[in-house]
Amino acid sequence: MPNSGKPPKTPAPKPPVRNARVIRSTADFARYVGLARTTVSRVLNGHPGLKTQTVERVQKAIEETGFTPNAYALHLKGKRTATVGICMENLLTAPAVLKLAALQRRLRERSHSSLIEVLPPGGSREVIRHFLSMRVDAVVFIGHFIEEEISQRVHELATNDTPHLVIDQLGIPETDTVALDRVRGMRDVMAHLLDLGHTSFGLLAINGLTRSVRDRLSGIETELQARGLTMADCTLSLDHLHVRDNDFKYGRALALSFVEEKQRPTAYVALNDEVAIGAMHGFQAAGLRVPQDVSVAGFNNQEICLMPTPMLTSVDQQVPQTVDAAVDLLLAQIGHPRKPHPLVHMVSPALVVRDSTGPAPKTALGLKR
Amino acid sequence: MPNSGKPPKTPAPKPPVRNARVIRSTADFARYVGLARTTVSRVLNGHPGLKTQTVERVQKAIEETGFTPNAYALHLKGKRTATVGICMENLLTAPAVLKLAALQRRLRERSHSSLIEVLPPGGSREVIRHFLSMRVDAVVFIGHFIEEEISQRVHELATNDTPHLVIDQLGIPETDTVALDRVRGMRDVMAHLLDLGHTSFGLLAINGLTRSVRDRLSGIETELQARGLTMADCTLSLDHLHVRDNDFKYGRALALSFVEEKQRPTAYVALNDEVAIGAMHGFQAAGLRVPQDVSVAGFNNQEICLMPTPMLTSVDQQVPQTVDAAVDLLLAQIGHPRKPHPLVHMVSPALVVRDSTGPAPKTALGLKR
DNA sequence: GCCCATTTTAGACACGTGTCTGAGTCAAGG
DNA sequence: CCTTGACTCAGACACGTGTCTAAAATGGGC
Numbered sequence: 001m002p003n004s005g006k007p008p009k010t011p012a013p014k015p016p017v018r019n020a021r022v023i024r025s026t027a028d029f030a031r032y033v034g035l036a037r038t039t040v041s042r043v044l045n046g047h048p049g050l051k052t053q054t055v056e057r058v059q060k061a062i063e064e065t066g067f068t069p070n071a072y073a074l075h076l077k078g079k080r081t082a083t084v085g086i087c088m089e090n091l092l093t094a095p096a097v098l099k100l101a102a103l104q105r106r107l108r109e110r111s112h113s114s115l116i117e118v119l120p121p122g123g124s125r126e127v128i129r130h131f132l133s134m135r136v137d138a139v140v141f142i143g144h145f146i147e148e149e150i151s152q153r154v155h156e157l158a159t160n161d162t163p164h165l166v167i168d169q170l171g172i173p174e175t176d177t178v179a180l181d182r183v184r185g186m187r188d189v190m191a192h193l194l195d196l197g198h199t200s201f202g203l204l205a206i207n208g209l210t211r212s213v214r215d216r217l218s219g220i221e222t223e224l225q226a227r228g229l230t231m232a233d234c235t236l237s238l239d240h241l242h243v244r245d246n247d248f249k250y251g252r253a254l255a256l257s258f259v260e261e262k263q264r265p266t267a268y269v270a271l272n273d274e275v276a277i278g279a280m281h282g283f284q285a286a287g288l289r290v291p292q293d294v295s296v297a298g299f300n301n302q303e304i305c306l307m308p309t310p311m312l313t314s315v316d317q318q319v320p321q322t323v324d325a326a327v328d329l330l331l332a333q334i335g336h337p338r339k340p341h342p343l344v345h346m347v348s349p350a351l352v353v354r355d356s357t358g359p360a361p362k363t364a365l366g367l368k369r
Numbered sequence: 370m371p372n373s374g375k376p377p378k379t380p381a382p383k384p385p386v387r388n389a390r391v392i393r394s395t396a397d398f399a400r401y402v403g404l405a406r407t408t409v410s411r412v413l414n415g416h417p418g419l420k421t422q423t424v425e426r427v428q429k430a431i432e433e434t435g436f437t438p439n440a441y442a443l444h445l446k447g448k449r450t451a452t453v454g455i456c457m458e459n460l461l462t463a464p465a466v467l468k469l470a471a472l473q474r475r476l477r478e479r480s481h482s483s484l485i486e487v488l489p490p491g492g493s494r495e496v497i498r499h500f501l502s503m504r505v506d507a508v509v510f511i512g513h514f515i516e517e518e519i520s521q522r523v524h525e526l527a528t529n530d531t532p533h534l535v536i537d538q539l540g541i542p543e544t545d546t547v548a549l550d551r552v553r554g555m556r557d558v559m560a561h562l563l564d565l566g567h568t569s570f571g572l573l574a575i576n577g578l579t580r581s582v583r584d585r586l587s588g589i590e591t592e593l594q595a596r597g598l599t600m601a602d603c604t605l606s607l608d609h610l611h612v613r614d615n616d617f618k619y620g621r622a623l624a625l626s627f628v629e630e631k632q633r634p635t636a637y638v639a640l641n642d643e644v645a646i647g648a649m650h651g652f653q654a655a656g657l658r659v660p661q662d663v664s665v666a667g668f669n670n671q672e673i674c675l676m677p678t679p680m681l682t683s684v685d686q687q688v689p690q691t692v693d694a695a696v697d698l699l700l701a702q703i704g705h706p707r708k709p710h711p712l713v714h715m716v717s718p719a720l721v722v723r724d725s726t727g728p729a730p731k732t733a734l735g736l737k738r
Numbered sequence: 739g740c741c742c743a744t745t746t747t748a749g750a751c752a753c754g755t756g757t758c759t760g761a762g763t764c765a766a767g768g
Numbered sequence: 769c770c771t772t773g774a775c776t777c778a779g780a781c782a783c784g785t786g787t788c789t790a791a792a793a794t795g796g797g798c
Contacts, residue, residue: 022529022530023529024754025755026756035776035777036777037777038756038757038758038776038777038779039775039777041756042757042776044756045757047757049774049775049776050775050776051774051776054775054776065528066501066525066529068501068502069502069754069755070445070502070504070753070754071441071499072440072441072442072444072445072450072503072504072755073441073754073755073756074502074754074755074756075755076441076445076753076754076755076783076784076785077755077782077783078756078783079755081441090470091466091473092467092470094463097460097466100460101460101461104486104487105487108486108487113484113499115482115484116473116483116485117473117477117482117483118470118477120477129435129437130482132437133437133439133440134440135439135440159434160391160392161391248672248676304673306617307617307646307673307676307677308676308677308678309650309653393784394784394785395785395786396785405746405747405748406748406785407746407748407749407786407788408745408746408747410785410786411746411786413786414786414787416787418744419746423746438784438785438786439784439785442753442783442784443785444753445753445754445784446753446784446785446786446787447752447786
């Protein structure tokens with residue numbers, strides 16, 4: 001025990017450690033200004049009954065020193081932290097980052113700050129605990145996560161009375177959700193291609209069992225059925241490749257596999273823009289022309305849609321609408337801590353037609369296996 | 370004054386407001402476990418002299434309730450906030466986001482969390498004040514900012530003894546800096562093109578007065594001079610366009626202007642990959658082949674370099690090395706609050722040669738204006 | 739049943755802040 | 769000179785936490 005022999009606690013309380021120049025508390029600052037701590041506090045909080053001259057003296061000192069009250073002590077006094085925790089699946093997928101950027105901006109406009117964390121695999125528990133220890137006013141999830149894991153986190157948040165919201169992942173029970181209507185998006189793409197005369201479709205990386213992908217398949221099927229067609233007759237999905245990264249390279253490899261098929265579809269719908277662009281490269285490398293020989297459509301309408309030749313037809317995520325809805329839902333929850341039923345807000349996508357989709361070649365035959 | 374008639378302040382202190390189920394303090398939690406607050410505190414902080422059974426009881430209760438000590442009260446007791454403030458120019462430029470992602474991850478690995486804010490135009494002061502009020506352990510700037518504005522912010526941070534570091538913007542006085550050696554990067558590009566036989570170069574969006582652009586020009590000039598050539602004889606820069614967004618569209622427009630020149634250069638070096646790809650589109654739309662007729666090189670080596678046909682030659686920013694250096698510098702400052710001289714760490718770029726650059730066409734003439 | 743070691747408890751204090759209260763200062767007006 | 773009103777000051781308390789100390793409870797061995 002190093003600090004035996006306590007000082008009489010009134011005089012000279014902190015001579016040993018601190019740099020006297022640095023101001024760390026209202027007390028330090030009040031000493032600097034030459035006013036009482038309480039007076040300074042009243043100035044800072046805009047109380048009435050203060051001389052103009054006094055107020056100006058404090059303001060000038062703030063300019064000089066850059067003094068800021070300790071946010072931690074402030075919160076301890078019961079103030080809202082005005083902080084929202086944002087859980088990202090990762091910071092490398094463009095659409096997710098776009099949503100993050102918009103969300104952060106909207107929150108700042110409403111004078112909230114953002115605590116951003118990427119959920120490490122299996123470490124989501126720690127992140128949520130950190131958010132809770134920071135007493136965030138709410139938590140937002142952006143991206144596609146393991147359903148069970150997120151459900152547990154959501155439950156923990158509910159236990160601690162912390163409002164929360166999931167962006168872009170449907171199916172988490174008891175949770176407010178804002179998500180793109182991927183069924184609708186896929187229907188729009190299919191309708192566009194069917195209108196162009198295509199009747200045989202290749203699916204690029206649209207497989208697997210996540211909710212997001214199931215919705216897309218359902219959209220494809222619904223639109224085909226609306227025209228008296230069936231999945232079995234009209235679609236072909238190749239999935240024999242080991243790597244499934246859903247990226248540019250995978251799209252390219254998939255396209256090269258499709259080229260070798262006897263009955264090659266004339267139109268291709270992809271999981272995302274990267275896969276679609278990779279596929280276009282694959283087709284072009286095999287000597288096929290886009291869109292004269294094959295049509296390719298992406299999903300997400302990222303900036304990269306402009307990069308290839310021809311530019312890529314895709315489905316826009318409508319990020320601003322998504323984020324606006326999310327922020328409204330969230331701040332409403334923070335204000336009024338009631339929650340009758342979880343809300344699910346669906347955002348309608350918008351098809352953006354560019355040059356990678358065109359009329360079906362006339363020589364093409366229907367796909368029948 | 371609504372709260373006239375104070376209660377005698379000892380008994381029944383908080384019956385009216387709180388949901389009794391929700392645990393918000395160690396006191397609440399200790400009541401839940403059925404132990405004294407001090408005992409629980411000792412368990413949480415791993416003190417010796419505790420029954421194994423007691424420790425387990427607390428751990429079980431944590432599992433059940435998800436209780437977390439209030440980080441704000443903790444900090445008030447003198448603990449580091451273990452938080453780093455990150456100032457982003459924006460979240461829409463891919464290289465900056467890449468650095469953010471890497472930085473956030475490295476900091477998390479070293480158990481620091483990140484407070485991320487985008488500097489609004491003219492509002493940087495508020496952001497820094499927020500970081501100071503959150504008592505961040507350090508502040509990092511990522512991107513290209515207005516030099517004078519950042520210098521002021523840096524000065525404010527220095528006044529408040531808060532370590533800080535600038536990534537990717539050279540020239541801020543009295544500040545640790547980690548930045549890509551853009552002079553070297555540009556020299557490498559030029560050396561590559563000169564080796565391919567090119568002697569006339571078009572500059573795409575490499576103009577303006579920022580340090581970053583000046584460095585590139587200096588790199589180009591240095592390499593030319595090393596081979597006995599001059600800027601005036603070998604380079605052409607068009608800058609008569611109104612819009613200067615340094616994006617895909619601008620690159621395309623620039624290329625179309627170059628096509629109309631009498632003495633068109635055979636090789637083009639761009640400010641970034643977007644401009645380079647836009648230029649490739651422009652050249653291709655005008656009937657020129659890349660790289661047979663013109664060579665194009667980008668900068669940053671973003672993912673989009675793979676998207677066009679042909680894929681783009683570019684200069685890699687070496688993000689991992691950059692961020693590693695930054696984190697080392699930063700955490701060293703947090704530990705030991707000495708700073709003899711500001712450190713400047715230069716990161717060496719790496720040229721990535723792809724298909725958009727090739728031998729100079731044999732019919733090409735030297736550029737002489 | 740008693741003693742002693744181990745463990746738990748209750749109470750106090752500090753941290754930085756906002757706010758309340760009663761007392762102190764100061765200048766102007768009578 | 770005294771009163772009055774406008775300000776300012778000093779002190780106290782609470783917020784949630786870690787830690788210190790002295791006291792109380794527990795339990796095992798004799």
